[in-house]
Amino acid sequence: MEPSAEKLMWMYETMLLIREYEETMANVYLEGKLPPNIQKGLAFDIGSGPVPGEMHLAAGQEPVAVGVCAHLRKEDTVVGTHRPHHFAIAKGVPVDAMTAEMFGKATGLGHGKGGHMHLFDPEHKFSCSGIVGASLPPACGAALAAKKMGKDWVAVAFFGEGAANQGTFHEALNLAALWSLPAIFVCEDNKYAISVEKSESTAIHSDADRAAAYGIPGVAVAKNDALEVYEAAGEAVARARKGGGPTLIEVKTDRYMGHFQGDAEVYRPKGEVGELRKNDPIPSLGKHLRARGILDDGKDAAIREKVHGLVQKSYEFARQSAYPEPREALQHVFV
Amino acid sequence: MTTARKLTMAQAISEAIGQEMERDPKVFAMGEDIARYGGIFGATGGLLERFGKERIMDTPISESAFIGAATGAAAEGMRPIAELMFVDFFGVCMDQIYNHLAKNTYMSGGKVRLPVVLMTAIGGGYNDAAQHSQCLYGLFAHVPGLKIVVPSNAYDAKGLMIQAIRDDNPVMYFFHKGIMGLPWMAYYEGSSNEVPQEAYTVPFGQARIAREGKDVTIVALSQMVQKALLAAAELEKEGIGTEVVDLRTLVPLDVEAVVRSVKKTGRLLVADEDYLNFGLTGEIAALIAERLDQISLKSPIRRLGVPGVPIPYSRPLEQFIIPQVKSIADACRGMMRGKVAQPA
Incomplete structure (x- = not known):
């Protein structure tokens, strides 16, 4: 199923936006964390700078987010992972409020209470969690709610290949299959569960095979390619909307950065990322668009300028925003 | 109707x-x-x-x-x-x-x-x-x-x-x-x-005085309220007036109801079936301890709970570690004889 020109352009632009967002964050994150501005003897201080705490970036994994979210409506629910920016951006979460959240500012999605692993945007029906494997049960709940309300909405849970070894994965797949829920479970296999290679953690090569255990379709997308993800997700979303139940999709994707920023990546061979980047999914989609005659140098430059402007504006918004008053820490335990 | x-x-x-x-x-x-x-x-x-x-x-x-x-x-x-x-x-x-x-x-x-x-x-x-x-x-x-x-x-x-x-x-x-x-x-x-028969609500954070009394306050919840009421009936025969405060909810907690009752009686027993250590009994005791500028105690605070052991199976073992009507009544009797130290 070939996407429309409009969808293709959205996918391309969104991938560029995600990539620039993550690359910008990689630099901003380092601000204030390196000598000589930190405690003597340290090489890096995770708690310093304008964006403190852990940071997990998704450069390279853009096809998973856009290939799936291209099929979603505002009413559909997405639950992401500890590496959530690409999903959030593809689901339409405002980039400025998302960035402000990572800066811990009052204008952030959660008034600075969540940070980068805990982004909540009920308006765009996006949430995520810092706990591996935690995205699947709430996605079942959102799908169950849609069914109960008689809507044709779907819910997507994204998770990594490491999470496929969690009990929640199996519990949620069984529940979704049993109740024929409109849920799509999308596994991002980026080969590494932090540092442990999939071959060292998982008894089988493809997590899509696990779908058979629950009697649901399992689709393996072997290439880190937005169009291939788009095709697999299209069938799954259409099936779910029609009441055909859940689907498990596994995408072999590539993580270009560390598990977290500051990760020395001792577990992967030198030069691996360079090799992976030769198959960068963004230029390959760009090539496809040009072949379809919907992208040329002028349009490409215009898109990149637009994306650059949006990213710059978002980071500027976050920097300029005020911190919450310390006492606001006591609010929002209950509504 | x-x-x-x-x-x-x-x-x-x-x-x-x-x-x-x-x-x-x-x-x-x-x-x-x-x-x-x-x-x-x-x-x-x-x-x-x-x-x-x-x-x-x-x-x-x-x-x-x-x-x-x-x-x-x-x-x-x-x-x-x-x-x-x-x-x-x-x-x-x-x-x-x-x-x-x-x-x-x-x-x-x-x-x-x-x-x-x-x-x-x-x-x-x-x-x-x-x-x-x-x-x-x-x-x-x-x-x-x-x-x-x-x-x-x-x-x-x-x-x-x-x-x-x-x-x-x-x-x-x-x-x-x-x-x-x-x-x-x-x-x-x-x-x-x-x-x-009709629907009605009981608001959260409002304790219930399950029984009024002048001598000892027992703070409890759940089944322990029923045990405390039975203990109170026994104590009444001995002339000891027991007030039983049923917390109903822990979050939110009705601090005022506890404080009000202990101000009145001057004696606090917290009777609980949860583990004794680092839990409800310590929390309630601390609330009173923090207000000793307003509350005058006649006896040290007492706590009953499951001591730091898992719940054992055998009947005599289980009955021993879970506070019972008798242990609640005994604790109250002891508090009636209790004294608090006076400043030197």
């Missing part, structure tokens, strides 16, 4: 859920054995027949999945009630409770509303041993973001359940097996009482 009848706590809870399901189509219940069986402890008895399996849902033994699903459904505007059969089973699904259900509202800056009622059975006294007899509400009260409801009788159980279902926040609702009025387990008869 109200029409009250005597109900067991299980009947009262089930009636509350049924009335709210009639009132609000967004309310539904799910859990293990809650549909055809009616709940192992009867909290959903008779509801399947009235509401059907779309709204009274048996689940697989997958607590992480269905409690997480309750969170997800609530975020979409539904009002799920999930039953965790025994609180002791929280270990298999704690992440979905304390990291997600309890925290998502806060981490979203108050944007995400999670009207979930998570109800569960607690308590020992019937020799079910260490993995099926705990109370553990103190553990959940320790985690911010969960309202903690622990009724002691059928009237409160109904009103608190309706209040819980209407609350826009996660509520954990703990029912003690030994006050549910089950036909297959001995129970304290004081827990079955007159319950109006």
Whole structure:
């Protein structure tokens, strides 16, 4: 199923936006964390700078987010992972409020209470969690709610290949299959569960095979390619909307950065990322668009300028925003 | 006109859920054995027949999945009630409770509303041993973001359940097996009482003075309230006036009711079936200790709870470590003889 020109352009632009967002964050994150501005003897201080705490970036994994979210409506629910920016951006979460959240500012999605692993945007029906494997049960709940309300909405849970070894994965797949829920479970296999290679953690090569255990379709997308993800997700979303139940999709994707920023990546061979980047999914989609005659140098430059402007504006918004008053820490335990 | 009848706590809870399901189509219940069986402890008895399996849902033994699903459904505007059969089973699904259900509202800056009622059975006294007899509400009260409801009788159980279902926040609702009025387990008869047919609410954070007295305050909740009332009746024969404060909810906690009573009596016993260490009894004692500029004690504070041991199986062992009517009465008698040190 070939996407429309409009969808293709959205996918391309969104991938560029995600990539620039993550690359910008990689630099901003380092601000204030390196000598000589930190405690003597340290090489890096995770708690310093304008964006403190852990940071997990998704450069390279853009096809998973856009290939799936291209099929979603505002009413559909997405639950992401500890590496959530690409999903959030593809689901339409405002980039400025998302960035402000990572800066811990009052204008952030959660008034600075969540940070980068805990982004909540009920308006765009996006949430995520810092706990591996935690995205699947709430996605079942959102799908169950849609069914109960008689809507044709779907819910997507994204998770990594490491999470496929969690009990929640199996519990949620069984529940979704049993109740024929409109849920799509999308596994991002980026080969590494932090540092442990999939071959060292998982008894089988493809997590899509696990779908058979629950009697649901399992689709393996072997290439880190937005169009291939788009095709697999299209069938799954259409099936779910029609009441055909859940689907498990596994995408072999590539993580270009560390598990977290500051990760020395001792577990992967030198030069691996360079090799992976030769198959960068963004230029390959760009090539496809040009072949379809919907992208040329002028349009490409215009898109990149637009994306650059949006990213710059978002980071500027976050920097300029005020911190919450310390006492606001006591609010929002209950509504 | 109200029409009250005597109900067991299980009947009262089930009636509350049924009335709210009639009132609000967004309310539904799910859990293990809650549909055809009616709940192992009867909290959903008779509801399947009235509401059907779309709204009274048996689940697989997958607590992480269905409690997480309750969170997800609530975020979409539904009002799920999930039953965790025994609180002791929280270990298999704690992440979905304390990291997600309890925290998502806060981490979203108050944007995400999670009207979930998570109800569960607690308590020992019937020799079910260490993995099926705990109370553990103190553990959940320790985690911010969960309202903690622990009724002691059928009237409160109904009103608190309706209040819980209407609350826009996660509520954990703990029912003690030994006050549910089950036909297959001995129970304290004081827990079955007159319950109006009509729907009504009991607000959270309002303790109930279950019995007035001038000499000793016993702070308790759940089944321990029934034990405290029996102890108080004995003590009355000896001329000791006992005031029993039923907390009803731990979060929010009615601090004022406790303070008011201890100001009056000058003596505080906290009687609890949860573990003694680092829990409810210490919390209540600390509330009073922090206010000794306003409160004059006639005797040191006493605490009864399960000492730092798992609940043993054998009857004499179990009965020994769980506070009983006699140990409550003995503690009160001791406090009547007690003295507090005077400043040098």
